[in-house]
Amino acid sequence: MALPQSSAVAEAGLRLPTTFRALRHRNFRLWFVGQGTSNIGTWMQTMAQQVLVYRLTNSAAALGMVNFIAIVPLVPLALWGGSISDRFPKRTVILITQTIMLAQAFILAALTWAGIVRVWHVYVLAFLLGAANAVDMPARQAFTVDMVEGKEDLTNAIALNSAMFNGARALGPALAGLAVAVTGEGMAFFLNGLSFVAVIVCLLMMRNLPQSSRSRQDAALTSHMIEGVRFVLKQQAIVVLISLIAVSAFLSMPYNTLMPVFADSVLGKNAEPVVNWLCGGAQPLMRCQAPEALPLGILLTAVGIGAVAGALLVASLPENARRGRMLTAGNLAFPLVLLFFAASRSFVLSLALMILAGISFVWQNALANILLQIVTPDELRGRVMSLYSLTFQGMMRVGGLQAGIVADWIGAPLSVGIGAWLSLGYGLFVAIRFPKVREMT
Numbered sequence: 001m002a003l004p005q006s007s008a009v010a011e012a013g014l015r016l017p018t019t020f021r022a023l024r025h026r027n028f029r030l031w032f033v034g035q036g037t038s039n040i041g042t043w044m045q046t047m048a049q050q051v052l053v054y055r056l057t058n059s060a061a062a063l064g065m066v067n068f069i070a071i072v073p074l075v076p077l078a079l080w081g082g083s084i085s086d087r088f089p090k091r092t093v094i095l096i097t098q099t100i101m102l103a104q105a106f107i108l109a110a111l112t113w114a115g116i117v118r119v120w121h122v123y124v125l126a127f128l129l130g131a132a133n134a135v136d137m138p139a140r141q142a143f144t145v146d147m148v149e150g151k152e153d154l155t156n157a158i159a160l161n162s163a164m165f166n167g168a169r170a171l172g173p174a175l176a177g178l179a180v181a182v183t184g185e186g187m188a189f190f191l192n193g194l195s196f197v198a199v200i201v202c203l204l205m206m207r208n209l210p211q212s213s214r215s216r217q218d219a220a221l222t223s224h225m226i227e228g229v230r231f232v233l234k235q236q237a238i239v240v241l242i243s244l245i246a247v248s249a250f251l252s253m254p255y256n257t258l259m260p261v262f263a264d265s266v267l268g269k270n271a272e273p274v275v276n277w278l279c280g281g282a283q284p285l286m287r288c289q290a291p292e293a294l295p296l297g298i299l300l301t302a303v304g305i306g307a308v309a310g311a312l313l314v315a316s317l318p319e320n321a322r323r324g325r326m327l328t329a330g331n332l333a334f335p336l337v338l339l340f341f342a343a344s345r346s347f348v349l350s351l352a353l354m355i356l357a358g359i360s361f362v363w364q365n366a367l368a369n370i371l372l373q374i375v376t377p378d379e380l381r382g383r384v385m386s387l388y389s390l391t392f393q394g395m396m397r398v399g400g401l402q403a404g405i406v407a408d409w410i411g412a413p414l415s416v417g418i419g420a421w422l423s424l425g426y427g428l429f430v431a432i433r434f435p436k437v438r439e440m441t
Contacts, residue, residue: 019316022157027206028147034202035140036164038098041195043172045105047300048180048188049122052112054260056119060412063257064404069123070130071397074390079225081135082142082386086379087224090143095203097136098196104129105193112186130397137393138386145373145381146210155323155370159315162366166307166358169300177297181279228383237375238384240434241368242391244331247426248364249395251419252335254403255342255357256303261412262350263296270347271295295347302351306358313359314366323367324440330363331427335420342417365392371440 023029053062085093108125111117148157176188232238255262263271274294310330317323337360341353369388376384399419407415430437 018318019156019312020160022148022153022160025148025153025157027209028144028153028157030202030205031143031147031199032160032164034199035161036168037198038195039165039168040172040175041105041192043168043300043304044176044179044188044195045108045192047173047176047297048185049108050260051180051296052117052185053119053122054264056117056122059404060258060261060407061401061404062119063260064254064401064407066122066126067257067397067400067404069126069397070133071394072127073131074134074394074397077131077134078138078386078390078393079228079383082138082228082383082389083224084135085139085142085382085386086228089209090139090146090382091203091206091209093139094136094143095200097132097139098200098203100132101129101136102193102196102200104132105189105196109186109189109193112184112189133393134389137389138382141369141373141385141389142382145378147206149210154373155317156315158370158373159311159317159366162362162369163308163311163315166304166311166362169304169307169358171301171304173297173300173304177294177301180297181294225383228380228387231376231380232384232387235375236434237437237440238372240430240437241372242388244427244430245365245368245388246391246395248331248334248423249392250399250402251423251426252338253396254399254419255338255416256300257400258403258407258412258416259299260296261407263299266345266412267295267299267347267350270345271298274298274347299350299354302354303358303361306355307362308358309355310359310362311366314362314370320441322439322441323371324436324438326363327367327371327440328427328431328438330360330365330367331430332424333360334364335424335427338416338420339424342413342420 023032049066050063053066056062081093104125108117108122111121144157144161145154148154175191179187179191232242271294279294314323314326317326334357337353337356341350341357344350344353372384372388373381403415403419406418
């Protein structure tokens with residue numbers, strides 16, 4: 001009789017530092033490699049798409065519109081996707097959604113290379129990507145517990161997922177900045193399409209996955225979804241955690257949508273020495289077709305570096321750690337850092353602040369994700385994580401739209417600053433009104 005995967009790992013004597021202990025599971029190692037590669041491509045496309053839209057429109061509102069369009073399919077499909085992930089094998093769901101994302105990236109690359117891309121093309125493809133993400137995200141979130149065979153290594157696995165995601169966030173924009181500067185946006189989109197092949201292959205290589213669906217598959221779809229909503233509404237801790245994510249996503253996260261404006265209009269002059277060192281002079285380090293992409297890539301890379309550091313700190317936490325206290329620190333530090341970033345006109349100072357923003361963002365969001373999954377029963381995890389994904393993605397997309405409109409009216413720094421002040425106020429309210437959140441483990 002075949003040994004369970006965890007027993008086989010133990011017999012093999014695979015010992016890893018506490019920070020990386022979830023990697024002792026073969027299926028999670030495959031996921032880490034495949035999804036890590038795909039995330040690099042995703043961040044390359046995200047950054048290149050921002051450059052493309054801003055180049056085509058020169059409008060902060062257009063940047064916000066791309067984010068908003070992705071929410072249109074998210075609202076009707078997210079809860080449906082959560083129900084699907086509780087009723088059917090999660091790997092199958094993820095394979096389908098990742099294939100759709102692969103096609104979307106290749107279509108955008110072809111349009112860009114052909115020189116016929118228009119902003120409405122980007123909007124349509126953003127809608128398609130949003131639909132795939134609406135179903136993919138709850139399945140991916142809930143799939144983690146299957147890959148590590150239970151909750152023993154779940155905290156570590158979620159933190160490593162965050163480190164993987166944000167490591168890609170550091171590397172992807174840097175690679176995209178180089179690719180866009182040297183060859184244009186099309187290459188970044190094409191490389192993103194190729195990156196999905198890695199995660200699809202790794203998913204197909206997984207073996208001995210546990211039973212993925214424990215819910216009654218004969219239950220009516222509507223009642224199945226409502227059951228998940230009712231569970232969330234009855235749990236005060238879950239409601240508070242999701243509300244923190246909602247406020248932060250709506251008021252703080254839009255800084256990322258406006259980053260092309262900061263890189264070009266706010267910090268562009270101060271970043272010129274760096275750009276000239278890389279692309280200018282008699283013997284430049286590289287030949288740049290779009291040197292304006294470099295400051296944006298460097299700023300996004302700084303966020304990713306900080307986020308990786310923050311995620312590794314979370315991954316190193318002992319099992320009895322007071323995760324709620326670190327979550328509270330992230331809730332307060334993230335908007336506070338953005339206040340300083342909004343006021344900064346120094347490119348170097350802004351880079352340092354973006355590193356701190358990355359650390360505090362992970363402390364807030366990764367720990368909220370971990371705490372949600374710890375308190376959620378296995379049979380409800382897909383639906384609870386669909387509400388988490390809907391809240392985070394939905395509020396971030398709407399927030400990006402409002403921030404873009406406000407930025408066109410009063411400027412990007414004021415738009416980010418006002419949002420950060422309000423987000424900080426809500427974080428203080430929760431810290432005082434719900435002290436039990438700080439004591440969560």
